Amino acid sequence: MSQIIGLINYGIAGNTHSIKKAIEKAGGSVQIVNNADELQKVDKIVIPGVGSFKDAMQELKNDALLEPLKQAIQSKPTLGICLGMQILSTLGFEYGKTQGLNVIQAEVKPMLVDAKIPHMGFNQIHVVNPNKLLAGLENEEFYFMHSYEVVNYTDIIALTDYAGHKFVSAIHKNNLYGVQFHPEKSREAGIGLFKNFIAL
């Protein structure tokens, strides 16, 4: 039985196009999800994210996707990408304090590092807890493009070093995964990650 990966479409920026393309390249079938009904029909979920924490949460509310998404995440394998991972947290601090989806007990704060911000470019991940999503991708380079980081000390699967500052680059809790980098912008390594997600 072929599975359908639902790509949450919210907000006006939306990098859904490039994520869809990358999942398809990895051999997956993608359905763009615009509302709660469409969310019901998919087997797995990918939450993209470009823009600010505050806007992203507002857009989910506007599209009446916030509660249905929280529900769906409980049972369906889910991957949050960049801001899509950050909004899984309890609280965000971008343009004021904003409640997140609160499915991981974490906060999202500005990166405190003595280097250029945003952290932008290819950087290595260091897997600290072996897991299916990053299997075979240990120590690969992925593309990062962010100014905020998840502050979470319990469910980390990978860390990345930026100018001597170690931050969370991937998390895993039950059926939920999140990555701070952009697999859809990370060449073959990124396609490999989507292959792993499809195989979950």
Add this chain to the structure above:
Amino acid sequence: MKTRIIAKLDVKPPFVVKPVHFEGLRQVGKPTELAKKYYEQGADEIMYIDIVASLYQREILLNEIEQTANELFIPFGVGGGVKTIDDFSKLFHAGADKVVINTHAVQENPDIINQAAEIFGNQAVVVNIEAKRWDNWWECYTDCGRIQSGRNVMEWVKEVEQRGAGEILLQSVDHDGRRKGFDIELAQQVVEKVNIPVVIASGAGSLEDIKNLIEIAKPSGVAIASLLHYDQFTIKDIKAYLMCNGIEVSK
């Protein structure tokens, strides 16, 4: 941090052209084909600048952008003639990851930087600066070095950072297309002036030029055009050379 090696396509639709000193154009190929070629060579990003959109006051060609984006699994920056939030939005939907703005922000409406950053995130807003050297300062030019703005580059870079730009693409009107080395002094001063990433373009004539630029100015990225278009070197050659010289780049 690994220095990004970026392939820059200056496009006069339907061709990638090589402006010589921002004037005189030579066609070097189609954007889709060249973007794919440089992606396969290991480019860290592709930057697509429609160099006539602003001058001819027409919109950038979205079809072209979409086709080019389809072949890429690395970040894709697009600029040329961007004026409104709607322009930003259309480009992101066509597959751009970053949108590059210059003329409109410098000449008419700097607030567009703030608005775009708040809606799309800082990381997605790149300000392109064309710097022209005078005796002891640099002036911002627009429209591929054709029009003066009167703005001082060192003040403008600080302003765009405060307004929320996530990155600066710094070009030199004097060095562009001449393949005689970068304006290293300009690069160094801008990199030191701001806390956002700075990508340097204009001037790569040899591998050594790129090495010198990175060693002295320490930019976040280097954008290469001519050196690649004439098949003088591939991205792979450039990265191998830099690695041999102890400069960190992605594999």
